[in-house]
Amino acid sequence: MAGIGFELRRLSQSQTYFGLLRAYAYAGIVSSGPWVLSIAAILMLGMLSIGLVIPSVQITRFQVSVTWLIALSLIYTGGFQLIYTRYVADRLFERRPDCVVPNLTGALLVLLLPASVMVSIAMLVWFPGTSAAYRLLMITGFVLLCMVWVLTVLLSGLKQFRAVLLIYLLGYGSVLLVALWWRPYGMEGLLGGFVVGQLVLVLGMARLVWQEYPPTRLVGMDFFRHQQNRLWLIPAGILFNAGVWVDKFIFWLSPGTGDRIIGVLYSSVIYDTPTFLAYLTIVPGMAVFLFRMEVDFVHAYDRYFNLVRSGGTLPAIEEQRREMVIAARHGIRDILGTQGLTLLVLIAFARVILPALGISVLYSGQLAIISLGVMLQLLVMAALNILFYLDDLRETVVITAVMLVANAVCSWISIALGPYFYGYGFACGMLIATVVALPLVNRRLSRLNYETFMHTR
């Protein structure tokens, strides 16, 4: 495994301001790369197609279809992503890498067979008047996206950030190329490009996994036997992804804010535009997040548990526990710092940036508040990540459930309060989740010694 932590540490040790900046830039690209690339590609496709795909509602239909595909596939695979990554980490710890691929295919079969049946039925029933090509592409797209998420999180869990980034560049490059080439076929052409790109992604990542962990069988089912004590990861993963998307769904489906675009798919121009832009501001925060988690926290975490296992004295163990607390605290502080700064820049220059992107400056207020929400979401992710590392899975379910409910309720209230409050619901929901998550992490870290030793049965 290529240790990203090691590489980042090497880059950051170059003592100069430029060296540190380079390290952060690298971390930013590898951590948020796939995320940014997919949003950027869809927005870019839209822009490049204006005037070429006629009528332009075809472009909107394409974008909305892809957004729904992404949202639903993320939620559907949310629990499985986490639990499968854990399973792989355990097998690698046991030095049984040959289990990785057979169980991936086995588990994907079980996961995707019902999904493709359900999606097929939905496409047949709820999309009257759409072409057969569209329906087929949507079904294929959904299945491929599910595989993309599982593979991405698997490779990221194995710290293969750079390889993932390269494959994403290749994948979304293909999306752009193929979609531009098939533009004459309208919405179906754009969607076809997207699906081809996902296929490239799946093949690329599958090849990488196959290379790293040569299998001895094709299909294995022992994955399902190992997971009794990990089952909490399933609700945690599903609730997290649902919590991230629930405000969007509410805006899409509310009569005042959403429009029916195609079949049963809705969108909300007034909410989606600032939201997508806000998610692009996450890049600096993600860099810090990755840096602090994968370098400082994991380093302290490894030293802590090595010390426990190798028979360190209690004062030495306590010293390492403090190091972990410090790393976590610095992580949170730095996420606040960088995202706060990004937010300030955004507020100061919104009047310049937005028109340059062809977006009305009226969105600037909403953009700022949603960006604040995104920053808080990052804090929740940091907290969840620490709890995942410490195997405190029940707490992660509590936090993600709070996040889902708070985001839903607050967003619903914000719609009732009127356009001025759009975005405040999301920020408020994330704030509540943060307020719940951080004390839980604090408590868990302060009781780490007790939990490590006494909480073993």
Place this chain on the structure above:
Amino acid sequence: MTDAFAVDILLLLEGTYPYVKGGVSSWVHEIIRGMPQFRFGIVFLGSRESDYAGWRYELPTNVAFVQSHFLFDAVSTPPKLPCRRDRGPSPTIEAALREFHEKLQTACPDIPSSRQLADPASPVGHGMFLDSDSAWQYLTERYETSALAESFVDYFWTVRNLHAPLWILGQIAAKVPPARLFFSPSTGYAGLLGAMCSQQGNAPYVLMEHGIYTRERRIDMMKAEWIRDHRNFLQTDQGEISHLRSLWVQFFETASRQSYSKANPVISLFDRARRQQIADGADEARTRIIPNGVEIERFRGLRRALDAPVPQVMALIGRVVPIKDIKNFIRAAAIAGQKLPHLQAWIIGPTEEDPPYADECRELVQSLGLENIVQFLGFRRVEDVLPGIGVNVLSSVSEGLPLSVLEGFAAGIPAVTTDVGACREMLEGSGRDDDVSGVAGGVAGLADPDGLASHIVSLLSDPQRYREAVETAIARVEKRYDRLTMLATFERIFREAMD
């Protein structure tokens, strides 16, 4: 005796009868068989069920029941405490744990009752020990005051493992059927159980120690490789045992002190053992010596006439294992053989237990050129070999009260032994009223083949000394080591304790 009591005497047996053959087990079997007027119950404490291959004895009809408990099978871990994680350290619980611990260690007689130990909600319950913040608090505090340089993970698990049987014993004690008297032939876990049962049932507890449990455990612990020892070569004082080992030793010392504090009388086999018990915390006024006995009648017919020629045969009856120091016997045979041209040396006992050691012994015989003198006879019935033996030799480095010496005495054969266990008392007399004077052979130091050899030569070549030794041996075994006397003494003690 039919009344509210399920049995008269409840035997608390650790790792012995009826699952394991051996000295203590046959003694227990004799006691039960010899007292048909009492109804016995047995509570057996074992390590893991898989360590035993079922009962090895046919139980006498006056055994009403056998309960078996396996302390390390870990079937009885308590349910987790509800909501414990939000409780935080509680001063009351910590104080209760501290008090319990201090009472245990100082052998304070009113430790928490077995019902309190078995109650999951009690501040000294097992769940509290395993899960509570207070227990964690107390444990880390003890670690910081006593064991700072130790690996914490090893300290933690040592403390957990060595205390775990306390609660299992508490549960067992809370459920034992009522008895008029509790009896255990050792301290250790059985002794702790005895203390708990007697406190709870308000019934007397009689303790008998065949070996000195604490001393044996101390030897085990020094040898135990499973206790991880974090010393390195810079910690040069190799004589000092590491803290983790001493924790185990301390635990067994505590168990002994607890049993001594509740038991009356505290019985031992010989005076040296009694003095060790007193040193380990037993009240001198409660101590008693009751030696083992042999069935005199079985051996009476084997005695030779006093003027019959003495067979020039020195013999060791025992297993060929290092603790018997067979090499010491072989070396003594080599030295004695130079003075006694017709000397024969027999080693009578199984060689299968430690084959490498047996091979070493055979090689030693060869290298000393003793093939014509030393013979390995393997296992034999004592009655068959005793008539051919001149002197019964015991070269052990450790013994309690060896029955083979007494059986030799009953057959009119003097003994030469190392100075271990009860040997000096058996050979030279205890100087007490219930004993006879005179020397029944000779005593040499440990690993002193010259000493053994000089006694053997002197006995086999001096008919006057030999005759005196034979007379003393017979007189002493009949007066002091008769099985019937032993049984009668125990019966009297049991009756007195029950009233």
